[in-house]
Amino acid sequence: MNSLVNSAKITKGVYIFILIVFAFLFSACVRLTWVYWATNTVDGNLFKWNNEFMVTTNDSYFWAEGTRDLILCDKNNADMGEYYQKNCHQENDLSPVNDPLPKLTHFIYDMLPFSLETIMFYMPVFAGSLIVIPFILIGGRFNLLLAGFIASLIAAISTSYYSRTVVGYYDTDIFNLFFPMMIVWSLAIALEARAKPYVLITALEMAVYKWCYPQGYALEFAFCGLVILYAIYIYLTEYKAKSRRYEEINLFNYQLLSILLISMAGIPFGVKIACIIALYLVVFRIKVEKYILYVLAAALLVFLFTDGFGPIISRLNVFIFQRDGTVDYGELQFFSVAQTIVEAQKISFNDIPLRLHGSLLLSLGFNANESILLFLISILGYAWLCIRKPVMLLLLPLLGLGLLSYWGGLRFVMYVIPVVAIGMGYFIFRITELAFTYIKEKKIALIASLVFTCLMSAWSLYPLIKTAWEYKAGSVFAIEEISLIENFGKNASREDYVLTWWDYGYPIRYYADIKTLVDGGKHDGDVNFPVSFALSHDQKSAAQMARLDVEYTEKRTEAIKNNQSIPNNNIAWIMKEYGFADSNDFMLSLKNDIKLPEKTRDIYFYLPYRMLDIYPTIMNFSHLDLMNGKPRPPFFYIARNFEDTGAVLFLDRSRGRNHFYIDKQQGKLITPPPNNSAISLKRFVVTGYDDKGAFYKNIQNMHYDGVYSLIYLRSYNVFLVVDEAMYDSVYFKLFYLEEYDANLFEFVTGNPYAKIYKLKI
Secondary structure, eight states, X not given: OHHHHHHTTOOHHHHHHHHHHHHHHHHHHHHTHHHHHHHHTSOGGGGEETTEEOOSSHHHHHHHHHHHHHHHHHHTOGGGXXXXXXXXXXXTSOOOTTSHHHHHHHHHHHHSSSOHHHHHHHHHHHHHHTTHHHHHHHHHHTTOHHHHXXXXXXXXXXXXXXXXXXXXXXXXXXXXXXHHHHHHHHHHHHHHHOOHHHHHHHHHHHHHHHHHOGGGHHHHHHHHHHHHHHHHHHHHXXXXXXXXXXXXXHHHHHHHHHHHHHHHSSSOHHHHHHHHHHHHHHHHHSOOGGGHHHHHHHHHHHHHHTTTTHHHHHHHIIIIITSSSEEEETTEEEEOGGGGOGGGSOOOTTHHHHHHHOGGGTTTTOOHHHHHHHHHHHHHHHHHHHHHOGGGGGGHHHHHHHHTHHHHOGGGGGGGHHHHHHHHHHHHHHHHHHHHHHOSSHHHXXXXXXXXXXXXXXXXXXXXXXXXXXXXXXXSSOHHHHHHHHHHHHHSOTTOEEEOOGGGHHHHHHHHOOEESOOSSSOOHHHHHHHHHHHHSOXXXXXXXXXXXXXXXXXXXXXHHTTOOOOSSHHHHHHHHHTOSSHHHHHHHTTXXXXXXXXXXXXXXXXXXXXXXXXXXXXXXXXXXXXXXXXXXXXXXXXXSOEEOSSEEESOTTTGGGXXXXXXXXXXXXXXXXTOOEEEEEEEEEEEEOTTSOEEEEEEEOOTTOOEEEEEETTTTEEEEEEHHHHTSHIIIIIISOOOOTTTEEEEEEETTEEEEEEOO
16 A cells, blocks of 8 residues: 555555545445435335434433433523523433533534434434544554555444444444544554653543543553553563663653543543643653652552442443342342343354354355354454554453453444454455565566455455345334324423333433433333332332332432432332331232322323333333342233134244144133143233224123133234233233223323323322
8 A cells, every 4th residue: 555655646644534534435325325225215204203314222312312401401491490491401300411422412503504303313424434533543553554444444334333323323332432442543652652642642532432431431441451561561571671761661651551540530521631631741741750650659549539440340240240130239139130131131152253244144155154254364363463563452452342242242242343353454454465475476466465355355344234234223213102202291291200111211201301210221120120010010009109109219319419318229218118128018008008208290101012022021120029039920921923723823823732822612721831731711802993093992701710811902913811910000901901090090192102191199
């Protein structure tokens, strides 16, 4: 590539800029293929609300809520009240108005003539494509432009990263590779050349990265750890010599570590930036060589006393130590949420290369072993690079965090992408170099190099491009649901609560501007328990639990403000104040009238049809004994792949009599081998909606001593088999049967997609 630069008579800087622009446009165009598909292939209106494309992930609505509140705050609407005008949102609503992404989006909104929805939808296209910059900068710095350019193309559209930065994926994930790679670039230059300005650049990058994406703190910690290991290595290997070079390197390492420790300290962002700049000026502009160890010790103390290790321990608890079973909260044991999140589940080693190189390798004729081969070639290239450029060992934290996906789940796979991308780029680069070395005829060497580069690049990129084309994310909610929620929000108070599962918390807060108990960030086992209980138990118990949880959630906010000592979860707090030592006794008491806290706001139940598939998971959080963590799940079975032969209803026709089926003549459920039990059905229920959208149901009683009920949801073409506990649960009674206790609930609005009820107590 250097010869091409010289022949074109352009500077290296201009050439790097051209490569960055090309790679950036390539990445952006691949991401925009979704828009082409949605606009020209299907009915694009399915993904639009108010003629704007909707974001494509639940978490996007969290950041959208914060940006919306900042924009509303600008308008200074007097009707919002004094607190809202001052704080841009209602108290205790969890709106992220102080987070970087909403602030950045708000700034862009003020600068550009576009709607908020347009900015949110297209921001991932541009922010996600920034990843190409550090790869090409690294290539330019170490005379590896070809390697850096190819790596930038691979990394930009690698499946795991692409799926989290595709158009509409408005989330902080747009920062989760860009900043680490910028840190690698600047830190590599700082260490290799002992370049003082790059120390400041690295520290500022780390501070901004932690501010924008706190989850990336583990990488910063690992980068700092590598610098410490490097400093120890220098100290041990050159201690005896004590040459001037040894003293200079040691001094630089101490200066670097001091500033990096401050960049990771748990202090306010503005204060941190000021401290970094001040410390940089002190250690590099003022002669403090004699006191550098004291400076380093002071920086270490600041790091330790501002909970420097806290974020690491917290992340390990969530993704490693609390993955299975229950989590202890004092004397109570709640269900662990980590085991219910798909991205946090353990994966096989084969899944890692497939998520990096595109699962369509299989459809292109490759098998899993060949995809692993491609992965291993990339790792070989990276090892080769480290031998020639040891400073690239700085990528090891990314590799280590990525391989953690084997235990921590798919969310970590993306961190392997930089290693794989730059490894493949360097492998191609080195083979072309060897071609020029061993092939004497330069024209043949050039042709061979070009052919090899094109073939290897195509092998790496084509599956990724095709995977991106086939990746068709949908909107979070159907437009019928959004219409329902938005209209409901116009008539509800901002201080009211909606009780629903955490998957729907963020979108409801965005479209209805109303509070929720759980959401995509607040869903630990202790906060999920009362919500799960209210959705999956009888109406009396559910209603009282809902009122208790909402009022104690508000009381908790006040207690924290006043530094009041209270139990660490609402259930334990309620049990303490109501005089219960055993959670089972407390749950039983909810079936009867108890003295409830004073009502301070209304509560609404949002019950969507889409909750059906995750309902078994929802039940896990409350159908357990909190005293010992043992599960007590009710019976619940969903059948979509059924076959009705007249006399027999096979609930899973793919397995026929080897699975559950209904003997229609006897009215019994036959369980699969080896038991083959015949269990009587209590009733058969058919529900649905007529042509005018009116709800209807028909109940046929069968065996008075029956154990299960068979429910046919005609409009959804789904059979359900449930026991009495499920049949009497709030979700079934209010959504599927519309049999609600008028003393407890009031129907507000609904359609076949979702229904909203108001709690009357």
